[in-house]
Amino acid sequence: MQKKDSTYNLVTILGPTATGKTGLAANLAAKIEGEIISADSRQVYRGMDLGTGKDYDDYFVDGREIPSHLVDIEEPGVHYNVYRFQADFIRVFEEIQERKKMPVLCGGSGLYLEAVLKNYKLIQVPPNKKLRKELEGKSLEELTQILKDLKPELHNKTDVETDRRAIRAIEIEKYYRENPDVDTYFPEIQSLNVGVKFDRDTRRQRITERLKQRLEEGMIDEVKKLLDSGLTPEQLIYYGLEYKYLTLHLTGELSYDEMFRQLEIAIHQFAKRQMTWFRGMEKRGTKIHWIDGHLPMEEKVEKIMDLL
Structure with missing residues (x-):
């Protein structure tokens, strides 16, 4: 277990797709008597396994299954979102x-991770058209002052980076004042954040190899089964990447080779966007300790133990 004087009550393992995050999280959890909480926007869906990269075998360490949460909790077709994720995370975090x-x-x-690591509760605040009209045309300086008057302890500087953000922040703060019964509780979280990364060429190679492997393991059959269960092509395309391109292949819009080529490019672009988001998190004040994905598993775990 971590040292008794550790200030951390959460460890976060993050990184782009195909970097072995789940295996590392499971091996670390085995070492520190931990339980895994998934922060993946698509792994919440049952029956969407190969396409979302659910590596069930990774949850077993030395023959023991590591407890995991927020995987396989929803039926495909439901629109799970960041607000629901945050509420589910708070419940599971406190139970653990x-x-x-x-x-x-x-x-x-990245959005799910920041919803937790920013330490404030997200509320689905509806748009206030009347207020937006009143604020229209005001300078960023004026909007910042209005927000400070409403919320003197303004910690989140990203709220006032642009006029649009400032107006939304004012809208949210006014909503809280007019609806005092809204649940804004969020547990105090001190997270040690560890990122796993590979150089660009290795990352691309790992993505391509994993895509080939999952197609061999039956990813096309998985998507066909979801379509046969009653989901429409439009519903599956909504989930993007594997589900979009495999659906287009199964409906005859793309040949196998076109599907593979376009999907491979899309996953590479997705991984690049993930890294861009993580760099943005660092700029917004989230400390991430990056470790080399090439290291043996034991070394990676030991590095995290040293940080703890």
Whole structure:
């Protein structure tokens, strides 16, 4: 277990797709008596396994299954979102703490990760058209002052980076004042954030190899089964990447070779966007300790133990 004087009550393992995050999270959790919380926007869906990269075998370490949460909790077709994820995370995080275990957050969905690591509760605040009209035309300086008057302890500087963000922040703060019963509770989280990365060429090679492997393992049959279950092509295309291009192939819009080529490019672009998001998180104040994905598993775990 981590040192008793550790200030961390969460470890976050993040990184782009195909970097072995789940295996590392499971091996770390085995070492520190932890439980994994998935931060993946698509792994919440049952039956969407190969396409979302659910590596179930990775959850077994030395023959023991590491407890995991927020995987396979929804039916395909439902629009799960960041607000629901944050609420589910808070519930699971506190349950794990009650069991005196260490929560290990693992994933590559940057928005979901920041929803937790920014330490404030997201509320689905509806647009206030009347207020927006009143604020229209005001300078960023004026908007910043209005927000400070509403919220003197303005910590999140990204709220006032642009006029649009400032107006939305004012809108949210006014909503809280007019609806005092809204649940804004968020547990105090001190997270050790560890990123796994490979050089660009290796990352691209790993993505291509993994795509080939999953196609061999039956990813096309998985998508066909989802379509046969009653989901429409449009519903599956909504989930993007594998589900978009495999659906287009199964409906005859793309040949196998076209599907493979376009999907491979799309996943490479997705991984690049993930890294861009993580760099943005660092600029916004989230400390990430990056470790080399080439290192043996034991070394990676030891590096994290040293940080703890």
